[in-house]
Amino acid sequence: MLGSGAREHAIVSALLRDGEHEIFAAPGNAGIAAEVETVALDPTNAEVVAAYAVDAGIHLVVIGPEAPLVAGVADRLRRAHIPVFGPDKAAAQLEGSKAFAKRVMESAGVPTGRAVRVSTPEDAAAALDDFPAPFVVKADGLAAGKGVLVTPDRDAALAHAEHYLQQGPVLVEEFLSGPEVSLFFLADGHDVAALAPAQDFKRAHDGDTGPNTGGMGAYSPLPWLTDGSGPEGVAGRWASEAEFVDEVRRTIAEPVIRELESENTPFRGLLYCGLVLTPAGVRVIEFNARFGDPETQVVLPRLASPLGEMLLAAATGTLAEHDAPAFDDEAAVVVVLASEGYPEAPVTGRPLSGLEEAAAEPGAALVHAATARDGEAFLATGGRVLGVVGRGPDLAAARDAAYRGIGHVGLEGGWFRRDIAQRAAEGHGTTTTEGATA
Ligand code: AMP
Ligand code: GLY
Numbered sequence: 001m002l003g004s005g006a007r008e009h010a011i012v013s014a015l016l017r018d019g020e021h022e023i024f025a026a027p028g029n030a031g032i033a034a035e036v037e038t039v040a041l042d043p044t045n046a047e048v049v050a051a052y053a054v055d056a057g058i059h060l061v062v063i064g065p066e067a068p069l070v071a072g073v074a075d076r077l078r079r080a081h082i083p084v085f086g087p088d089k090a091a092a093q094l095e096g097s098k099a100f101a102k103r104v105m106e107s108a109g110v111p112t113g114r115a116v117r118v119s120t121p122e123d124a125a126a127a128l129d130d131f132p133a134p135f136v137v138k139a140d141g142l143a144a145g146k147g148v149l150v151t152p153d154r155d156a157a158l159a160h161a162e163h164y165l166q167q168g169p170v171l172v173e174e175f176l177s178g179p180e181v182s183l184f185f186l187a188d189g190h191d192v193a194a195l196a197p198a199q200d201f202k203r204a205h206d207g208d209t210g211p212n213t214g215g216m217g218a219y220s221p222l223p224w225l226t227d228g229s230g231p232e233g234v235a236g237r238w239a240s241e242a243e244f245v246d247e248v249r250r251t252i253a254e255p256v257i258r259e260l261e262s263e264n265t266p267f268r269g270l271l272y273c274g275l276v277l278t279p280a281g282v283r284v285i286e287f288n289a290r291f292g293d294p295e296t297q298v299v300l301p302r303l304a305s306p307l308g309e310m311l312l313a314a315a316t317g318t319l320a321e322h323d324a325p326a327f328d329d330e331a332a333v334v335v336v337l338a339s340e341g342y343p344e345a346p347v348t349g350r351p352l353s354g355l356e357e358a359a360a361e362p363g364a365a366l367v368h369a370a371t372a373r374d375g376e377a378f379l380a381t382g383g384r385v386l387g388v389v390g391r392g393p394d395l396a397a398a399r400d401a402a403y404r405g406i407g408h409v410g411l412e413g414g415w416f417r418r419d420i421a422q423r424a425a426e427g428h429g430t431t432t433t434e435g436a437t438a
Pocket of ligand 2: 200214215288291292293294295
C-alpha cells in the first residue's frame with residue numbers, strides 16, 4: 001500500500017477485514033503503523049518502490065495518492081511484472097490534465113460542462129463573454145486544489161485566468177448547478193465495477209461557508225438520490241440507487257475506460273467520477289485517478305465484498321470474472337478533525353488525547369490522516385489530522401456515532417464541522433454547488 005493519509009488507512013482497514021493478507025504500507029502513518037508493518041520509502045520514487053516490491057515478493061501494489069501515479073510508479077512496477085492497482089502515467093492524465101480529460105470525454109461522448117481552452121488573457125476575456133455568470137475558471141494542470149474559481153464576479157474570473165495563464169493553458173467552463181456526487185469505479189482496463197455513491201463536504205465551515213479544503217467530512221449512502229427529497233433534476237429521477245449507479249456506469253465510466261483502452265492507454269485502477277446532477281442530467285465535473293478522500297472512509301466500511309480480491313482483479317484485467325461489489329444497507333458518516341489554522345496555516349506538532357475512548361465508542365472507528373507517535377502518545381502533524389467514522393442503521397445513527405466519537409478527541413485549537421450529513425440525515429436533501437469556490 002503506497003501512501004500515508006486517511007484514504008490509505010481506510011484501504012488498509014478494509015483489506016484487513018478480508019482477513020487473509022500480509023500488508024506493508026509505504027510509508028504509512030502512525031495509525032496505519034498500529035495495524036500493519038510500515039516501510040520508510042519514498043512512494044513517488046519508481047526505482048525504489050519497484051526494487052522493494054521485487055525484493056519483498058509483493059503480489060499486488062495498491063497506489064493510494066496521485067503523486068506516485070503522475071511520477072510513473074505504476075508504469076515501472078508493470079515493467080517488473082508486478083500487478084498494480086493504479087493507472088500508468090499516461091492514463092492518470094485523466095486527473096492531471098483537465099484538457100486531456102475533456103478531450104477523452106468528447107471522444108467518448110460523455111456528458112460534461114462545455115469548456116473553452118485559452119492561452120491568452122484576450123481569449124480568456126472573450127470566453128468569459130460566451131458563458132453566462134457565474135463564471136468557472138480552471139487551471140489546466142494539477143494546482144494543489146487551488147486551480148478552480150467559481151465566481152459571479154467577471155473581474156475576479158479574469159484575474160484568476162491571468163494568474164494561471166502564467167503557468168499554462170486555462171479552461172473557461174459552463175457553470176453546472178446541482179448537488180455533487182462522488183462515485184468510484186474499479187477499472188481493469190476494459191471493464192468497470194461500481195462502488196457506492198458518497199458526498200463530501202469541501203468547505204471548511206458549517207453551512208458550506210469558508211475556504212475550500214481537502215474535505216471536512218463525507219457520508220454514504222445518499223437517501224435524497226431516490227427518496228424524493230432531492231432538488232430539481234434529482235427528485236423522481238431514479239427509482240433506486242442501483243438505477244443511478246447503472247446510468248453512470250453506462251454513460252460515463254464504461255465509455256471513458258473503453259476510450260482509453262482504444263487509445264492504448266488502458267486505465268487500471270480507481271476511476272473517481274466527480275458528478276453534478278443538473279436539471280438537464282448528470283454531468284462530469286472532474287475525474288480523479290485514485291480513491292477520493294474523505295469519501296473512501298465511508299464507502300469502504302459499507303463494502304460487503306472482499307476488497308483485496310477486487311483490487312487484484314482490476315490490476316490483472318479480470319473484473320468480468322467477479323460479481324459486482326456488494327454493499328450493506330448501513331450508513332456511514334466521517335467527520336474530520338482539523339488543526340488550528342487549517343487550511344491557510346495549520347499549527348502542527350500538538351498532542352492528541354482521547355483516541356482510545358473515541359475508538360471505543362460503539363459504532364465509531366478512527367482513521368488517521370496526519371499523526372505521529374510520540375512515545376505512547378500521538379501528535380497531530382498536518383492540517384487534517386484524523387477522521388472519526390460512525391456507522392449505524394441510518395445516517396442519523398451514523399452521525400451520532402461519529403460525533404460521539406470525535407467528542408472524545410482532544411487537540412488544542414482543533415476543530416471540526418458540526419453539520420456533516422445533517423441535511424441528508426434529517427430528510428432535507430442536500431445543498432448544491434451554487435456559489436461554490438474551490
Ligand atoms: P474540480 O477541481 O474540477 O473538481 O473543481 C473543484 C470544485 O469546484 C468542484 O467540486 C465544484 O464544487 C466546483 N466546480 C468545478 N467546476 C464547476 C462547474 N463547471 N460548475 C460549478 N461548479 C464547479
Ligand atoms: N474528495 C475530493 C478528492 O478526493 O479529490
